[in-house]
Amino acid sequence: MADCEKLATCAFFKEYQEDESKKLALAGLANMYCRGDKQDVCVRKKVSKALGGPVNVPVNMMPNGQPLAGTSSDGWSDAVKTAMKL
Numbered sequence: 001m002a003d004c005e006k007l008a009t010c011a012f013f014k015e016y017q018e019d020e021s022k023k024l025a026l027a028g029l030a031n032m033y034c035r036g037d038k039q040d041v042c043v044r045k046k047v048s049k050a051l052g053g054p055v056n057v058p059v060n061m062m063p064n065g066q067p068l069a070g071t072s073s074d075g076w077s078d079a080v081k082t083a084m085k086l
């Protein structure tokens, strides 16, 4: 399976890729979602599509829709939370 077409520009990875404490988690997520079978069920992709673009997706949202460990979903908008459930 080809890599997700958004991998090179995905804000989630751009934001955290230099953080040594998160590199292992990011690699696991990328293998499972962005380079693997689950890229079609990526919640970031779903929210981006529903809300008109990746700029509207919280940067700390993992591809599984949860906030990255050590971060919170408190600031996520109602529109984001609704789009996640679509």
Ligand code: SF4
Pocket (backbone or CB within 6 Å): 004, 005, 006, 007, 008, 010, 011, 012, 030, 033, 034, 039, 042, 043, 044, 045, 062, 063
């Ligand atoms: S997190 Fe989702 S949108 Fe971003 S590169 Fe991975 S599969 Fe694509």
